[in-house]
Amino acid sequence: VGTPSEVVRGFLAAIEAKDVDAALDFLADDVSYENMPMDPIVGKVATDAVLRSFLEPAAAVEWRILREVVIDELVVNERLDRFRIGDDWLELPIAGFFEINDQGLIRRWRDYFDMGSYTRQLAALTGGG
Amino acid sequence: VGTPSEVVRGFLAAIEAKDVDAALDFLADDVSYENMPMDPIVGKVATDAVLRSFLEPAAAVEWRILREVVIDELVVNERLDRFRIGDDWLELPIAGFFEINDQGLIRRWRDYFDMGSYTRQLAALTGGG
Numbered sequence: 001v002g003t004p005s006e007v008v009r010g011f012l013a014a015i016e017a018k019d020v021d022a023a024l025d026f027l028a029d030d031v032s033y034e035n036m037p038m039d040p041i042v043g044k045v046a047t048d049a050v051l052r053s054f055l056e057p058a059a060a061v062e063w064r065i066l067r068e069v070v071i072d073e074l075v076v077n078e079r080l081d082r083f084r085i086g087d088d089w090l091e092l093p094i095a096g097f098f099e100i101n102d103q104g105l106i107r108r109w110r111d112y113f114d115m116g117s118y119t120r121q122l123a124a125l126t127g128g129g
Numbered sequence: 130v131g132t133p134s135e136v137v138r139g140f141l142a143a144i145e146a147k148d149v150d151a152a153l154d155f156l157a158d159d160v161s162y163e164n165m166p167m168d169p170i171v172g173k174v175a176t177d178a179v180l181r182s183f184l185e186p187a188a189a190v191e192w193r194i195l196r197e198v199v200i201d202e203l204v205v206n207e208r209l210d211r212f213r214i215g216d217d218w219l220e221l222p223i224a225g226f227f228e229i230n231d232q233g234l235i236r237r238w239r240d241y242f243d244m245g246s247y248t249r250q251l252a253a254l255t256g257g258g
Contacts, residue, residue, distance in 0.1 A: 036222040037246050067226075069205060071198050076205055078226065078239075093165040095224035095241035097196075097207065110207075112224035112241035117166050 001104030008075045008098045028105040058083035073100045085125035130233030137204045137227045157234040187212035202229045214254035
């Protein structure tokens with residue numbers, strides 16, 4: 001069992017490798033994945049589907065940690081999540097709050113970001129040829 | 130000079146009182162107010178104008194701290210910012226990062242939230258009669 005910071009960094013590294021199976025290994029079975037203010041996505045099966053859906057269009061993925069704060073079982077980070085679409089990068093500033101359980105698994109993953117910034121960039125990068 | 134937590138809580142209390150002059154007293158002259166991913170609003174004069182513009186339509190304001198993490202001069206909070214518009218409340222989940230300087234003033238205020246959630250609720254509450 002790694003430290004909370006190691007768990008989150010391992011998870012993000014798996015995301016960057018687009019290895020969803022490896023990423024899921026860092027999540028508790030009853031994980032709550034919360035893109036604020038949308039309804040929580042609960043459980044590994046539902047999270048699996050969402051992760052694949054937004055990693056699939058990206059030729060490469062970088063989720064850069066710009067700042068990390070750890071208090072007990074809580075890891076907070078400011079990130080710049082980047083997705084390469086064709087020859088360009090979609091970039092999204094995100095604040096993430098990860099709660100780690102006693103088994104060293106992520107039981108809550110809450111991200112705050114501007115959804116419109118994501119959808120506008122995705123439309124521009126996929127529709128603009 | 131208060132602790133970083135006291136500074137942020139004093140600032141938020143002034144916002145809730147819709148007392149922009151009192152709120153500005155908690156900010157450094159060169160404050161950077163950053164609604165991610167928009168360009169920073171720099172300086173008290175510019176911040177003053179923005180604060181008044183979004184407090185003005187609200188009959189009442191509540192910015193509830195749901196979680197607070199303090200590391201040295203950094204205060205991180207998860208908030209539910211609420212604005213009463215007519216008989217209803219606009220509610221916005223926010224992640225805030227506040228950096229406090231040596232004088233006990235906020236020198237950077239960075240908020241992460243979904244702007245579309247704000248604009249859609251505001252349109253519904255002001256346009257729906």
